[in-house]
Structure formats: C-alpha cells, structure tokens
Amino acid sequence: MILDLHTHSIRSDDGRAKVANYCQWIRKKELPLDGVVLTEHRQFDDESDYRELEDQYGLLILKASEVETDYGHVLVFGVNEDMVHAFDFARIDNPLPMVLAAAKRCGGFAVPCHPGRRNVGLFSHYEERGPVDDVEVVEIYNGGSIPGEDERSRQEAQKYGYRGIGGSDSHIVSRIGLCATEFVDDIATMDDLVAAISAGRCEARTWRT
Amino acid sequence: MANVDIAAIRADWVGRVFQEFDIVVDRERMLEFAISGGETDPRFIDPDDPEFQASTGFPTHVNVARMLPDDFPQIGTGGIDGGKSIEWYKPMRAGDHLHAEVQIADLYEKTGRSGTMVFIVNRMTFTDADGEPVAMVDWRMIRQD
Numbered sequence: 001m002i003l004d005l006h007t008h009s010i011r012s013d014d015g016r017a018k019v020a021n022y023c024q025w026i027r028k029k030e031l032p033l034d035g036v037v038l039t040e041h042r043q044f045d046d047e048s049d050y051r052e053l054e055d056q057y058g059l060l061i062l063k064a065s066e067v068e069t070d071y072g073h074v075l076v077f078g079v080n081e082d083m084v085h086a087f088d089f090a091r092i093d094n095p096l097p098m099v100l101a102a103a104k105r106c107g108g109f110a111v112p113c114h115p116g117r118r119n120v121g122l123f124s125h126y127e128e129r130g131p132v133d134d135v136e137v138v139e140i141y142n143g144g145s146i147p148g149e150d151e152r153s154r155q156e157a158q159k160y161g162y163r164g165i166g167g168s169d170s171h172i173v174s175r176i177g178l179c180a181t182e183f184v185d186d187i188a189t190m191d192d193l194v195a196a197i198s199a200g201r202c203e204a205r206t207w208r209t
Numbered sequence: 210m211a212n213v214d215i216a217a218i219r220a221d222w223v224g225r226v227f228q229e230f231d232i233v234v235d236r237e238r239m240l241e242f243a244i245s246g247g248e249t250d251p252r253f254i255d256p257d258d259p260e261f262q263a264s265t266g267f268p269t270h271v272n273v274a275r276m277l278p279d280d281f282p283q284i285g286t287g288g289i290d291g292g293k294s295i296e297w298y299k300p301m302r303a304g305d306h307l308h309a310e311v312q313i314a315d316l317y318e319k320t321g322r323s324g325t326m327v328f329i330v331n332r333m334t335f336t337d338a339d340g341e342p343v344a345m346v347d348w349r350m351i352r353q354d
Contacts, residue, residue, distance in 0.1 A: 013317075013319075013328065013349070041319065042319065068319065068320050072320075073320070090317065092318045092319060092320050092325065119320060119321065119322055119323065119324055120320050120321060
C-alpha cells in the first residue's frame, strides 16, 4: 500500500490544490497511490471531512500536520486533542525534543521532513548544534527538494541510523505522488499509520527523475 | 524574527479596519483588465453578453491609498509580494456601486529555505449597495530580517 505522507491543500496558506483535485489527478494519471496524508502548515485541520471523496475515488485521505521547530520542519502524525494542547502548532520555534516527546506521549509520531534542506531541515541544524536524541525517522524523499537535498537527507539518515519515509510536499495538484511511502501492511486509519511508521514497516519511494 | 513580538502585533492589529472607500465599477476598466489578461470568455470581454461581468482577477486592480495602517509597526525590511487570492460571492457588474473595507486579516511567521519570514495579510472586502458581500481579496506581503 502506497501513501503520499506529505501534502498541502488550500487549507495551508501556500497551498493551491483542493483535495478533490488531488483525487482527480491521482485517478486521471493512474498514479500508484492508495491515499494521501494532508499535512497543513502550522495547524491541524479538525474540520474538513473527506469521507465522500474517499468513497468516490477509492482513496484513503488522512490528516496530520507540518509544524515548525528550532530544528526545522516536522511532520506530526496521529494528531489528537491531547496533542494540539501539548504545544502550539502555530509557533515557528517549538523545541524539537518537546515535539518528538509530545507526539509520542499523545499516541502519535513526529518525523522531521526535508532534513537536508537549508534552514528548515534537521541536518542543517545538526551542523551547529549536534544531533537530537529520540529522532527515529526522517523524510528522505521530498518532492520539493532541489538537487542535493535528498541526497544529503539519505546520507545523514544512514549516518545516524534513522529510518526513512517519503512524501511529495505537494502544494499544487501536479506534484502529488512524486515521492511517497510504501507500507507492508494495509493502512486504514491514522492509528495504523502511526503503528507502521513506529515499527519501521514501510519504505520511502520516489518517482522523481 | 528578531525584536518583533508577532503575537502582540497580531493582538493589536488583526481584524482592525483601517481604510474604507467607495467605487463604481467601470465598464472600460473591466474590459481593459480582461483583455490585457488574455481572457477569451465572452462573459468577461463582450459587454453585450447577458452575463457580462468583471473577470476573475479584476478586484486586484483596485489600489488602496495605504497598504498598511499609518502607525503599523516596522517589521523587517523590504518586502516581497506573497501573492493574492480572491474569493467571489457574486458577480461584479459594470456600474455597480461598491463599498470596500481594508483590514489586516492575519499576521504570521513561517520559516523557509531563506530563513524566517513574516506574512502580513491585507484583506480588501467589497460589498454592494445592499451590504451583500461581492468579493474578497487577500494579499500576502512578506517581510524578512
């Protein structure tokens, strides 16, 4: 089962894609995706209901978040009421160790994304401040990376023994599915997803050429 | 961003209307804007079309005298256009008398490859003579250290 774990819709301030259009594009282009995870910037969208689209297009649509920390941007899966009260999703300087711990404590999982990117990537902060305990998984394939960034992400992930996931980081429809994550087991819920990432039962994939 | 308390500025300014004005939608301006933008839909370029109306981007051409309130705090330096988004509620027709209000709709920080940026969202809302909303334009201005 293949899911794009990093996408943005018009709910994000810089997103230009409606979720329905992502679904149309996936089917029209016959992309090998079974679903997407919406990771809106600095917020958790607890309002939108995509169940009709799931049924219409036969896709799994889950919701997570991309938050900002003092070590760069981080995908947070398994967001629930406890987690949204554990730290301020809107802040740009949440301490990474706190986000990692809060996510786990609340039953979720946090994954630094595009870690090879300047300023907003985990490894650019490692240069100055050293590694952070408790990082287990990073996004090693990101559809928005410029040349060299994903290479650095993979090299450093290997150096630190981190597992990897992939996501397109799409903000417009045509970028969906450029990178994704393949799961060993079927994923039906966010709990399934968190369990699979936590257990390492998935692998990052890329279709970027 | 150094030395700027975004939360305090948000609390002070977001939602405050700082400018109001009235306009009459001008047929020639509508046509000029649509044609220069490459529109081909008769609704936008043919005044004889029964559905003749302002083209999608038309509200962005309305220039306000002040982009920010006169006493708005200095945030960073310079500025980059972060793009505009338009929400339509009903067609804008030639001769319509509209009232416009301008406010700071949002203010937030984010980080990107080039560092920390502050986004100031300037919102212009147009209502018709009955007070019904016609269109809303959000313009994001980006400031950096």
